[in-house]
């Protein structure tokens with residue numbers, strides 16, 4: 001039985017979904033003011049635990065209920081002995097927020113219209129705007145935020161840093177650079193978008209007992225945005241093996257990769273597949289690469305293929321009695337170059353689960369046959385980075401601005417599962433569901449680390465076939481494992497020490513570190 005907090009932490013919502021969920025709670029009878037007390041009480045207690053040694057706190061109170069939360073926090077911290085100052089410069093406040101401001105002032109808590117008055121505070125609490133922010137910030141409030149940022153103080157943002165768009169994470173004019181963000185009730189989508197990452201600091205979910213039934217009623221099963229957690233990933237990792245089995249029952253993966261020019265891509269993909277535990281690994285490479293691959297991956301069956309003049313695979317030459325249907329999954333692309341077009345055509349026509357990455361995606365873009373992916377009998381997974389994504393889906397709205405929307409549109413358009421790589425990798429299927437990998441490290445921004453992901457994903461996919469695990473679950477698990485290996489490697493070796501080869505040595509230690517050994 002997955003506990004409530006875990007279930008809640010697996011969900012990501014948009015501003016509209018959050019509004020709809022709150023509306024249900026209020027309609028059921030929960031008073032708005034009571035919920036505000038509850039939420040702000042939780043925040044106040046957190047702050048007392050974390051920052052008992054910092055006596056002077058500044059509260060930035062906005063005009064809406066984000067400001068209301070902040071003012072209740074101001075009152076509670078005042079009663080706990082903190083030296084509290086409030087900044088509030090809005091002429092029009094929501095009723096409840098206005099009442100809390102009146103009461104705070106009646107208690108003698110000083111309230112200022114100039115942010116300068118808070119310059120001597122030890123830390124600040126940002127309650128300017130939450131998920132109600134709709135317009136760009138400009139004028140005095142933008143100046144205030146810039147002033148706060150220039151102080152480089154410790155800032156705790158309530159719900160999300162003020163100025164960020166709740167869904168796209170876009171900076172609406174300017175935004176608070178928080179040290180810590182207490183996200184309220186349910187994770188907001190914007191916190192997982194690239195634009196937001198520099199602003200949110202350490203993010204934590206503050207659960208305030210939203211009934212799961214209300215969440216379920218609004219987010220539904222399809223269309224859902226899932227946050228990949230350790231629990232979800234480890235529910236399938238390592239893939240279970242029966243006592244009585246053999247290598248072909250534990251998945252047979254075919255990798256098609258490498259060229260004379262890019263031989264390393266083939267090795268890294270192979271090493272990625274190795275850590276997945278796949279039962280049998282075959283790697284098709286240009287004939288001239290065979291000795292190199294045999295030396296690096298002695299356990300794999302290396303298939304040397306005829307080469308083009310440029311040293312790319314000219315055609316697939318599989319061993320006798322073998323065709324593409326002999327494999328449980330095929331992963332194709334790293335290091336191929338653009339000269340292997342016929343290979344891509346051939347694997348697309350196969351009835352096998354297929355991962356296309358790197359050059360295979362560029363070839364696919366040139367072939368302009370994306371709509372034919374819908375006709376494949378088996379699952380297709382595309383794993384582009386932003387550049388490959390743009391080439392593949394030039395008509396999809398800007399992938400850099402709202403990556404979640406972009407990956408959704410792409411998956412709907414092509415019928416494949418699309419994994420859009422980046423700081424927070426996002427995965428979508430053609431039923432409009434999304435999975436976001438919430439934690440990673442820039443240590444992975446390094447040539448070859450994507451090749452490793454393709455190998456790991458291929459190996460897991462090949463094994464999963466007989467284990468009744470959904471493909472989406474496998475893709476999400478691969479993304480999580482890859483990032484966690486990067487995080488663990490960076491912890492031990494610094495962010496500079498995580499070259500792609502080294503990365504492959506950290507997958508198994510990730511499992512050991514979470515007690516899966």
Ligand SMILES: NC(=O)C1=CN([C@@H]2O[C@H](COP(=O)(O)OP(=O)(O)OC[C@H]3O[C@@H](n4cnc5c(N)ncnc54)[C@H](O)[C@@H]3O)[C@@H](O)[C@H]2O)[C@@H](O)CC1
Nearest residue numbers: 035036063064065066129130131132133134135136159184
């Ligand atoms: N109802 C409650 O008691 C709860 C409140 N919560 C808090 O309430 C917040 C949402 O509250 P609201 O819906 O009131 O919205 P916000 O407090 O996020 O902000 C909306 C207010 O800002 C104004 N505004 C929007 N854009 C502006 C701009 N560019 N320049 C100047 N003013 C602008 C709006 O007119 C409105 O008054 C959440 O983020 C959270 O902090 C919930 O999380 C928990 C339950």
Ligand SMILES: Nc1ncnc2c1ncn2[C@@H]1O[C@H](COP(=O)(O)OP(=O)(O)O)[C@@H](O)[C@H]1O
Nearest residue numbers: 421422423440441442444445447448449450451
């Ligand atoms: N800033 C970052 N933070 C976290 N992960 C990143 C970052 N940049 C890149 N990555 C990850 O590193 C991998 C890079 O893959 P890719 O761009 O295909 O590189 P290559 O083709 O050189 O192997 C992807 O899994 C991506 O999600």
Ligand SMILES: [K+]
Nearest residue numbers: 129158160162
């Ligand atoms: K805020």
